[in-house]
Amino acid sequence: MTFRLLSVHAHPDDESSKGAATLARYAEEGVDVLVATCTGGERGDILNPALDTPETRANLPAIRRREMAAAAEILGVSQRFLGMVDSGLPAEGEPLPEGCFAALPLSEAAAPLVALIREFRPHVVITYDETGGYPHPDHIRTHEVTVEAFAAAADPARYPGTGAPWQARKLYYQVALSRAWFEAIHEATLAAGLESAMGEILDELPAEDILPITTQIRCEAHFATRDRALRAHATQIDPAHPFFAHPREIERKIWPHEDYHLAHPTPGPELETDLFAGLTP
Numbered sequence: 307m308t309f310r311l312l313s314v315h316a317h318p319d320d321e322s323s324k325g326a327a328t329l330a331r332y333a334e335e336g337v338d339v340l341v342a343t344c345t346g347g348e349r350g351d352i353l354n355p356a357l358d359t360p361e362t363r364a365n366l367p368a369i370r371r372r373e374m375a376a377a378a379e380i381l382g383v384s385q386r387f388l389g390m391v392d393s394g395l396p397a398e399g400e401p402l403p404e405g406c407f408a409a410l411p412l413s414e415a416a417a418p419l420v421a422l423i424r425e426f427r428p429h430v431v432i433t434y435d436e437t438g439g440y441p442h443p444d445h446i447r448t449h450e451v452t453v454e455a456f457a458a459a460a461d462p463a464r465y466p467g468t469g470a471p472w473q474a475r476k477l478y479y480q481v482a483l484s485r486a487w488f489e490a491i492h493e494a495t496l497a498a499g500l501e502s503a504m505g506e507i508l509d510e511l512p513a514e515d516i517l518p519i520t521t522q523i524r525c526e527a528h529f530a531t532r533d534r535a536l537r538a539h540a541t542q543i544d545p546a547h548p549f550f551a552h553p554r555e556i557e558r559k560i561w562p563h564e565d566y567h568l569a570h571p572t573p574g575p576e577l578e579t580d581l582f583a584g585l586t587p
Contacts, residue, residue, distance in 0.1 A: 309587045310338040312428035312474070314419065314452045316407075316444040317347040317392065318374035319539035324439070324482040325432060326381060326532040327525035328564045332581070333382035334528070340426055341378060341385040342419060344448050345407050346370060349394035352541050362541060369541055376538040380531060388418040393443045408443035412454055415447060417465055419455035424469030430581050431456055435479040435517050435567065453477075456570070475585055481519050481565035485511045494560040495552050503548035519565045521578035526562035529554055 311332055315321045321329065321341045333339045347370040352358040362369060371387070378385040390407035402409040423431070433452035438445025458464040460473035488511065492504035533550070536543055568578065 308336060308338050309430070309582050309585070310340070310426060310428040311581065312340050312342060312423065312426060312431045314342045314344070314431065314433040314448060316344050316434075316438075316442065316448040317350060318343055318370045319347070319377070319536070319542040320445075321383075321385075322377050322381070322532065322535040322539060324434075324480045325564050325566075326535050327528040328523045328581070329383050330381045330528040330531040330535075331523065331525040337582075339381075339383040340422075340428070341381075341383055342388055342422055343374065343385060344388045344415075344419075344451070345390045345392040345444055346387060347392050347542075349392040349403070349406075350542065353544050354541055355544065357541050366541065370539075373539045373541065377535040380535040380538055386422060388422065390415065390418075393447070395442055402443060406443075408447040412450060413465075416451040416454040416458065417468060419451050420459045420465040421468035423455055423459040423474060424472045427472045428474050429585055429587070430476045430478065431474045432478045432480065432566065432581075435569075437516075439480060439482065449479075476568065476581070477570040478521065478566040478581065479517060479569050481515070481517050481567050484515045484517075484519075484565065485513075486515055487561055487565075490560050491552050491557060494556050498553075498556060500553070503551035507548055517567045519577075520568040520573040521566040521581065521583075522563040523566070523581065524563050524579065526558040529557060 313321060313325060313329060329339050346367050348367045352362055374385060391405060393402055393406035393408040396402060407415060434445050434449045436449050438449055456474055456477050460471050462471045488504050488508050492502045492508060495502040
């Protein structure tokens, strides 16, 4: 039997900006990897100035699905949309759009993921922590529905009619794009005598990372694949973003892994180097 890995995200492109090299590594090693995308990104902005046209805005939902398909093919993974509607990013004090993902009752929002877990039967599930990684309502709701579905999928009394119960063994939170990562790349770039574009990002980040790293996955051989997948989301990625500015050989040397926090079960004292540590397929 093959190990199965489920990575749950809020929008198309999140899978490529958070943990993509990990997904590509495990897919190459024969793990059955599935990305679950909660929404279609219908209310997303167009972040690439070259593509910010009336035609693109009018066709954004279809374009983002095509971009997602291209990124999944690059990563070598399967992907499933869960059918929720993007909540957008309302200004402070503005209500959520009616019927959007973040406005649905938790049980309604989680039901498609419960069904998918029972169908796919993953050994490991990855998602965001309770902050969402950043305070987008869909990212926070993605955390909530994943925690709900992780527990509920194993209980035959909950969510009847969505398949046979299945208990995934481990739940991880992303520790992607942490302050520690930005600082390490920034300092190494400067030490190499090069200009760093990370300073402006560091100015906007919290002073400390909150989530402790329990697991580091070596995946530097797949950073180029990660970058290709990210660029496949062309409407969402500005080619001039500082993320693309640092030399990849510096990143491979200084930070050759992607980082996670083991949320369930309770992590042990040793740093893990494999998401499937302690499991048998």
